[in-house]
Amino acid sequence: MTARRPATVLAGILLAAAAGSVPAATGAIATEGDAGRGKEIYARCGACHSLDYDRVGPHHCGLFGRRAGSVEGFEYSKAMKNSKLVWNSETLDRFIADPLKTVPGTRMGYAGIPDARERADLLAYLRASNDGPECSQMSAPRR
Amino acid sequence: MKHAIRPTGIAIAADDRRSFLRRSGLVLSGSAIALLAGRESLARDEAEGAAKTSDIDILNTALGAELEAIAAYQVGAESGLLQKPVLSLAVTFQGHHRQHADLLAKTVAKLGGKPVEPRSKYDFPVARLKNQADVLRFAAGLEQGAVSAYLGAVPVFGNRDLAKAAASILGDEAMHWAILRNALGEVPVPSAFVS
Secondary structure, three states: OHHHHHHHHHHHHHHHHHOOOOOOOOOOOOOOOOHHHHHHHHHHHOOOOOOOOOOOOOOOOOOOOOEOOOOOOOOOOHHHHOOOOEOOHHHHHHHHHOHHHHOOOOOOOOOOOOOHHHHHHHHHHHHHHOOOHHHHOOOOOOO | OOEEEOOHHHHHHHHHHHHHHHHOOOOOOHHHHHHOOOOOOHHHHOOOOHHHHHHHHHHHHHHHHHHHHHHHHHHHHHOOOOOHHHHHHHHHHHHHHHHHHHHHHHHHHHOOOOOOOOOOOEEEOHHHOOOHHHHHHHHHHHHHHHHHHHHHHHHHOOOHHHHHHHHHHHHHHHHHHHHHHHHOOOOOOOOOOOO
């Protein structure tokens, strides 16, 4: 894992440079995110997740305040179910930065988003979309 | 509003795949075989325990997404919304996803795992698909997501050959994405990097 770090960091810097943004060198949580940019970043999750229906990954409507691994009818890994995490800005930021390190054994086989700014934008989008049309039209009760 | 739909072609596709895999141990396309050529000892090469379990999970998650993409293209093809040149494009791309799924399923089995099966029903936002552009945009979104998903899988595989195979699939899906964007009249290649 440690041996791969420099490459991951380099990729983050390259991508951030390509996006014209300054990479957050400290990895500190950026609090104010831009939901508009976050929507574009959410496209990276689009092979497995949707806001309002379960796919390879669970739906994201109602995510904030939800216990990890608690969407009814979705088959989670034991690791996720037993993680005892409750999703909020802090836990989501940690999970999305490095899913496999934050919840070892998770089935979300994804390296994560190393750039704190991008994570803040993504979380701003997820928070805003919870009040958007897709989530308010969800037939199942939001969790 | 979303609808749960039972894409009729899917069951057939799944059966095809199973009989396809049953017929012989090695029924993958030439290129797929080349991806894992000389890797008959893949299972033994793998580090024991956690790394191997994790690789199986990553492959199975990718397999689940590929199976969903096959079903999504089936819905698109049967929607009646796609006109001729675009329709054959969709069928071709669906065929690629089938080959990806075959390779992934076979690799999971080779590693001693149990490949995930296609679901009996998928939720797709069909109510939001009203014309050809909607279907193309939906497919483009899936392909873009798939590129990102494989990009996110490459660095977390324990086995470098699996990372290579994922990268090979990533390249194919990036081409699908570009063609679909082009069909929509969008800039086909929006940036120098995928993310």
